[in-house]
Structures are given as structure tokens and as C-alpha cells.
Amino acid sequence: MDSALIPEGVNRCPIWKFLLAIAITSVVLLWGVYAMLLIYMKGLNQTNMNNAYGFALWIWADLAVIALGGGAFFTGLLRYIFGLDELKNIINYAVLIGFICYSSALLILGIDVGQPLRGWFIFWHANVHSMLTEVAFCLTCYFMVLTIEYIPLVLENRQIDRVPFFHNLSHNMHEIMAVFAATGAFLSFFHQGSLGGVSGVLFGRPFGFREHVLVWPWTFFLFTWSAAACGPCFTILITKITEAVSKKRLVKDNVYDLLAKIAGWMLTGYVIAKIIDTIYWATTTVPSMGFHFMQFYSNNALYGPWILITEVIICGALPALILINPKSRQNPKLLVIAVTLAAVGVSLNRWVMVLQVLAAPVLTFQEWVLYYPSWQEVATTILPVAYGVIMILISFRYMPIFPQEKELNPIEPPLSTAAVEETEEAPAEAAETAAEPELKPAEA
Amino acid sequence: MKEANKHSEMQKFGMVIDLDKCTGCGACMVACMAENNVPFQEDETDPLLSVKWMRVYKMTNGKPYPETDICYLPRPCQHCEGQHEGHSPCVSVCPATATDYDMATGIVSQIYTRCFGCRYCMAACPYHVRLFNWYDPIWPPGMEKMLNPDISVRMRGIVEKCSFCFHRYQLAKDQAYVEGRREIEEHEYQTACTQACPADAIVFGDLNNPSHLVHQLAQPDLKHHGKPKNPKAFRLLERLGTNPKIYYMSSKKWVRLAGDNYTREELNKKRT
Numbered sequence: 001m002d003s004a005l006i007p008e009g010v011n012r013c014p015i016w017k018f019l020l021a022i023a024i025t026s027v028v029l030l031w032g033v034y035a036m037l038l039i040y041m042k043g044l045n046q047t048n049m050n051n052a053y054g055f056a057l058w059i060w061a062d063l064a065v066i067a068l069g070g071g072a073f074f075t076g077l078l079r080y081i082f083g084l085d086e087l088k089n090i091i092n093y094a095v096l097i098g099f100i101c102y103s104s105a106l107l108i109l110g111i112d113v114g115q116p117l118r119g120w121f122i123f124w125h126a127n128v129h130s131m132l133t134e135v136a137f138c139l140t141c142y143f144m145v146l147t148i149e150y151i152p153l154v155l156e157n158r159q160i161d162r163v164p165f166f167h168n169l170s171h172n173m174h175e176i177m178a179v180f181a182a183t184g185a186f187l188s189f190f191h192q193g194s195l196g197g198v199s200g201v202l203f204g205r206p207f208g209f210r211e212h213v214l215v216w217p218w219t220f221f222l223f224t225w226s227a228a229a230c231g232p233c234f235t236i237l238i239t240k241i242t243e244a245v246s247k248k249r250l251v252k253d254n255v256y257d258l259l260a261k262i263a264g265w266m267l268t269g270y271v272i273a274k275i276i277d278t279i280y281w282a283t284t285t286v287p288s289m290g291f292h293f294m295q296f297y298s299n300n301a302l303y304g305p306w307i308l309i310t311e312v313i314i315c316g317a318l319p320a321l322i323l324i325n326p327k328s329r330q331n332p333k334l335l336v337i338a339v340t341l342a343a344v345g346v347s348l349n350r351w352v353m354v355l356q357v358l359a360a361p362v363l364t365f366q367e368w369v370l371y372y373p374s375w376q377e378v379a380t381t382i383l384p385v386a387y388g389v390i391m392i393l394i395s396f397r398y399m400p401i402f403p404q405e406k407e408l409n410p411i412e413p414p415l416s417t418a419a420v421e422e423t424e425e426a427p428a429e430a431a432e433t434a435a436e437p438e439l440k441p442a443e444a
Numbered sequence: 445m446k447e448a449n450k451h452s453e454m455q456k457f458g459m460v461i462d463l464d465k466c467t468g469c470g471a472c473m474v475a476c477m478a479e480n481n482v483p484f485q486e487d488e489t490d491p492l493l494s495v496k497w498m499r500v501y502k503m504t505n506g507k508p509y510p511e512t513d514i515c516y517l518p519r520p521c522q523h524c525e526g527q528h529e530g531h532s533p534c535v536s537v538c539p540a541t542a543t544d545y546d547m548a549t550g551i552v553s554q555i556y557t558r559c560f561g562c563r564y565c566m567a568a569c570p571y572h573v574r575l576f577n578w579y580d581p582i583w584p585p586g587m588e589k590m591l592n593p594d595i596s597v598r599m600r601g602i603v604e605k606c607s608f609c610f611h612r613y614q615l616a617k618d619q620a621y622v623e624g625r626r627e628i629e630e631h632e633y634q635t636a637c638t639q640a641c642p643a644d645a646i647v648f649g650d651l652n653n654p655s656h657l658v659h660q661l662a663q664p665d666l667k668h669h670g671k672p673k674n675p676k677a678f679r680l681l682e683r684l685g686t687n688p689k690i691y692y693m694s695s696k697k698w699v700r701l702a703g704d705n706y707t708r709e710e711l712n713k714k715r716t
Contacts, residue, residue: 114561114601290705
């Protein structure tokens with residue numbers, strides 16, 4: 001029925017399957033929309049936030065999706081600025097995931113503020129000293145960049161591409177994409193960092209506060225670093241999930257290998273920096289404020305030393321080791337485990353840097369305050385996930401996201417079986433030779 | 445005029461609360477709510493959802509009977525000055541400049557019509573003085589006639605906090621201007637909680653003015669960010685560098701120690 005819209009040379013599931021998947025996801029989406037409307041109409045009393053938890057599940061979700069969406073800026077930086085050409089085979093998907101993550105973050109922020117109609121005050125009455133101001137400006141600008149990066153992909157739809165204007169527009173946008181990739185990397189460096197600075201500058205909250213370099217606390221650099229390390233891991237994870245669901249290979253192993261290797265070394269560097277930061281914080285920063293660091297990991301039902309070990313060791317050092325070792329990262333199962341752990345680790349870090357900061361008592365006569373989200377908060381947090389699934393379903397079906405898909409999944413029997421075998425055995429060489437002509441339409 | 449500005453720049457309003465005198469009666473809380481049109485809900489049992497600019501905490505020394513001792517600690521906004529003037533934990537983080545540090549009075553203000561409810565200031569404040577309007581402000585029928593006309597009521601979805609009854613300062617200034625004066629007397633500007641305290645535990649005034657009682661009680665050391673010279677006086681969380689303008693006084697050592705955090709070694713040293 002919709003075959004005219006499907007990219008040439010690739011197979012897609014029957015339309016009924018596609019529509020069924022959209023319908024099921026839409027039910028979840030509508031549940032989220034219902035919760036969102038409840039919150040808009042009745043206010044934030046629909047949440048379980050309170051005067052101790054001004055920030056809660058939503059701010060965590062914001063920080064987490066922005067970190068996970070970091071694959072877009074970092075892969076773009078590697079592809080367009082550092083010239084790692086193999087990454088052109090995954091950059092489209094990284095951009096799409098980034099676009100979904102950032103639009104989700106903006107959506108959640110729109111729900112999270114108490115007076116959404118005054119949201120523009122952050123730009124109009126901007127306080128230049130506030131980390132949130134920097135976040136708002138950079139986030140909005142970078143979302144525009146992501147939109148510009150995503151548009152050529154939409155224009156490459158078979159039917160749209162037939163219109164000469166759109167074809168030429170898409171071509172010209174590709175030509176100048178390096179400029180946007182560089183802009184995106186610059187903006188991302190600042191807003192990822194500013195999100196780290198959100199808790200790092202809170203000198204009234206010893207758990208979150210960190211020492212500064214000029215106006216930037218250590219968390220500024222740690223957040224950027226962790227997003228650059230774990231964002232590509234999330235891109236790999238979602239690509240692997242897409243492969244599993246579509247039951248076809250979409251990206252060659254050498255591309256995964258290269259991205260995983262870089263992410264692994266970035267993660268290794270990050271984990272070392274995080275350990276140094278934690279030791280300095282525990283031995284110097286918090287004692288100067290009158291605390292023993294174990295006070296932040298005891299006397300409550302949830303936040304114990306386990307959370308630090310899980311974040312830094314199990315979801316930090318362990319995936320880093322898997323990814324820097326060629327043998328282990330080339331094992332598909334270990335690769336998936338490593339990138340999953342990295343994605344969980346960075347999300348856990350964001351949770352800790354938002355919620356544990358607020359949960360820990362500062363006044364001596366106060367206790368820990370724990371929190372669990374209301375169903376409205378959960379539904380509105382799942383809402384962007386459903387939106388993301390729908391975006392991926394539509395984009396994957398109608399746009400040539402994966403340049404290597406045709407080659408990896410030929411519809412007709414290949415002319416030379418030997419050539420295909422050779423491709424599978426030596427993917428790196430194959431990418432340079434056989435894959436090159438196939439990439440032309442997407443990369444033109 | 446220049447002289448007048450120079451003098452007013454030196455004002456720094458603050459409070460001294462004598463915890464030995466405080467009985468925990470809560471009159472300060474009630475007076476504050478009535479004066480400032482603070483909204484309330486039918487169910488006010490959850491302090492995490494209720495809006496109270498002034499809150500009285502109950503502290504204990506943690507010892508078993510018969511050595512048990514308690515102390516009530518009224519906690520308004522601390523109007524922090526930070527390590528350099530105006531660098532309060534909350535003011536520096538507000539993305540929309542909806543909260544401001546007034547250099548002329550040292551008062552941390554909240555601009556209700558500018559706040560868009562991001563709650564970053566709540567996360568920044570270690571004293572939990574910043575409160576969010578989770579619900580629409582609705583007063584029982586007839587009670588809206590009792591509202592203070594000098595104070596705007598706040599809408600759902602924004603943050604509010606103690607303002608040191610700033611409207612009273614404005615009224616006192618207006619009165620002084622009408623009478624041809626530039627300065628106001630100590631008694632002309634007093635907060636509602638100060639006047640309501642039956643035990644006279646709360647004293648309010650200009651910390652920079654040696655003739656004001658607050659200055660004499662707290663004896664702020666201006667060379668050290670206003671740290672109290674009075675050995676019985678202390679400020680909450682002094683070590684964080686928030687530099688608050690609320691001074692507490694107590695003759696009890698455990699109360700003074702409860703005002704800040706100390707490592708076990710530091711605590712042992714201080715106790716001996």
C-alpha cells in the first residue's frame with residue numbers, strides 16, 4: 001500500500017504490522033498525553049514532588065535523555081570534524097536518536113515548570129549567572145541544529161526526493177553539514193556541561209557541590225565527558241535493538257567496532273576522572289563543610305554505597321574494560337551488555353546528581369526525604385519514549401537511515417556469492433569498496 | 445542625595461532569635477501567614493506540601509530521660525548574602541532573575557510575576573525556606589476580606605518565601621518621606637513575626653547600625669562575613685558560606701552545635 005514511500009532496494013514489514021505497532025505505541029502515548037493534560041489543568045499537585053523535591057523524575061529524565069542523546073553530537077564530531085568516514089553509516093541514526101532525545105527533553109521541561117506560559121521568561125529575563133539559563137539557550141539552539149541535521153534525512157524519502165527543489169536542498173544541506181556538526185559539538189559541550197553545573201554550583205548542597213575551574217564546577221566537565229562516552233553507547237544499543245526487531249543487519253561490524261572502541265576509551269577516561277573527583281569530594285570538599293562522605297550513603301532506605309559502586313564500577317569501569325578490549329567488544333553479546341551498562345550508568349549518575357542531592361539532609365535536625373513518582377509523572381516520562389518509538393518506526397520505514405542496509409540485506413540473490421562472503425569476512429575492506437557506491441544517495 | 449544613597453547602601457536588615465526565650469508557641473507562624481496572605485489547604489498536616497514562610501522546628505539533644513532536652517527553632521528565610529554581596533544560593537541560580545538581592549537592604553526578594561516555577565532555587569536553598577504553590581490559593585468564603593491589601597496573593601505554580609515583610613519597609617520609607625526624613629527609625633520597620641512573639645525572642649533591625657539591638661546582640665564581624673562575635677550567637681550552616689542574616693542565640697552548647705555540621709573529630713574537640 002505504501003510501497004511507493006519505502007526506500008528502494010529494502011524490505012519492510014507489511015503495512016498492517018507497521019500500523020499495529022504504531023497503534024499500540026499510540027495507546028501508551030495517549031496515556032502520557034492524558035497525564036500531561038491533567039498536569040496542565042490541575043497543576044503540579046498531580047505529582048509526588050514536594051517542597052523537599054523541587055526536582056524529581058522529570059529533571060532526571062531530562063538529564064538522562066540529553067546524556068543518552070549525546071551520541072548525535074559526538075558521532076557528528078567524529079564523522080565531520082575528525083573525518084572518521086566509516087561513521088557515516090550510523091550518523092543518520094545517531095542524529096535521529098539525538099533529535100528524539102532533545103525534543104523529549106524540551107517536552108518534559110514544558111510540563112515540568114509551574115507556569116508553562118511564562119517559559120519564555122528564561123530567555124527574556126535571562127540571568128547570565130544561572131546554569132539553567134545556559135542550558136536553556138544551548139539546548140534550544142542545539143535542537144535547531146539537530147532539526148537541520150534531521151531535515152535532509154526526511155528529504156531523502158523517495159517521493160520527496162523526486163521534487164528537484166527538495167533534492168537540491170538536501171544535497172546542499174549535506175554539503176554544509178560539517179558546519180552544523182561543529183556548531184552542534186560546541187553547543188553540546190556547553191549545555192551538557194551546564195547540566196552538570198546545575199548541581200555542581202549548589203554550595204548549599206554538599207552532596208552535589210564540586211570545586212570550580214573558573215566558573216565551572218568539575219561536574220561541568222564530567223557531564224560533557226560522560227555524555228560523549230555513553231551517548232554513542234546508547235546509539236549502538238538502539239541500533240542493535242532495531243536490528244533485533246527488524247530481524248536484519250543494518251550496520252556493519254567495523255562501524256560498531258570503531259564507535260565502540262572510541263566510546264570505550266572515552267568511558268575509561270571518564271571513569272578515571274570520576275573516581276578522582278569522588279575521592280577529592282569525599283576527602284576534601286565535604287569534610288570542609290563538616291560532613292563525612294558516608295553520611296550521604298547511610299541512614300536511609302535507598303541510597304547506600306551500592307549506588308556508587310553500581311554507577312562507577314559495574315556500569316562504568318566494567319563496560320569501559322569490555323569496550324577497550326578488541327576481543328570482547330567484537331563479541332556481539334558482550335558489546336550489547338557493555339553499551340547497556342554504560343547507558344544505565346550514565347542514567348544512574350544523573351539520578352544521583354539530581355535526586356540524591358535533594359534527599360540528603362543538610363540541616364542537622366532534618367532527616368532524609370525519599371520520594372517515589374506519581375503515575376502522572378511516570379506516564380509523562382514514558383510519553384516521550386512512546387513518541388520516540390513512533391518516530392523511529394516512521395523514520396526507519398520511509399527514510400534511508402542506514403546506508404549499508406541494502407548491501408547487508410539484498411532483496412534479490414546477489415550476483416556474486418563470493419563477493420558477499422568476502423564482505424562478511426572482511427567488513428572493513430568491503431566498506432571501502434563495495435559499500436561506497438551504495439552510500440551515494442544518502443551522502444550525496 | 446548621594447549621601448542618602450551611600451547611607452542606605454550600608455543597611456543590612458537581619459534578625460536575632462533567642463532560642464532560650466522561644467517557647468515554640470507558633471505565634472510567629474500565624475502572624476506571618478496572616479500578614480503575608482500565605483495560602484493554606486484544608487489538610488495542612490504534610491509540611492512538605494504546605495506553604496509556611498516561617499516554620500518552627502523542634503530539636504532534641506538526642507539523649508534519653510532524664511537528660512533529654514528540647515529546643516524550638518523558628519526558621520524564616522535566612523536572606524543569605526553569600527561570600528560576596530548578592531551571591532545567595534538561590535539568587536545566583538534563578539534563570540529568569542525572579543529573585544534578587546537588594547543591595548540597599550540586604551533583603552532577598554521574590555518577584556512572583558516573573559517566577560515561572562522551575563524550582564531551581566528550592567533545590568539550591570539548604571534551609572528549605574523556598575516553597576512552591578502546589579495548589580491554587582483559595583480562602584474560605586468571607587476570609588478573602590481579611591487579606592492584606594499591601595501584599596499580592598500568589599498564583600499556583602510559582603515559588604514564594606519570607607520577604608522580611610518588605611511591604612512594611614516600603615510603608616515606613618513612604619511615611620518617612622512624607623515627614624521629610626530620609627531614614628527610618630528602628631521601631632518603624634519591624635516584621636510581623638517579631639511583633640507577634642509573646643516571649644520577645646525575635647529581634648529585628650539593621651545589622652550595620654550599632655544603635656540597633658540586632659547589632660548589639662549578634663555583634664557581627666564585618667571583616668569575616670558577619671560572623672557573630674557574641675559567643676552565644678550562631679548562624680545556621682555557617683560553614684557552607686551562605687552568610688545568612690538570621691542569628692540565633694542559645695546558652696546551651698548542644699543547641700549551638702546543632703546549628704552546623706561537624707565531623708566526629710571536630711565535634712569531639714568542640715565538646716571538650
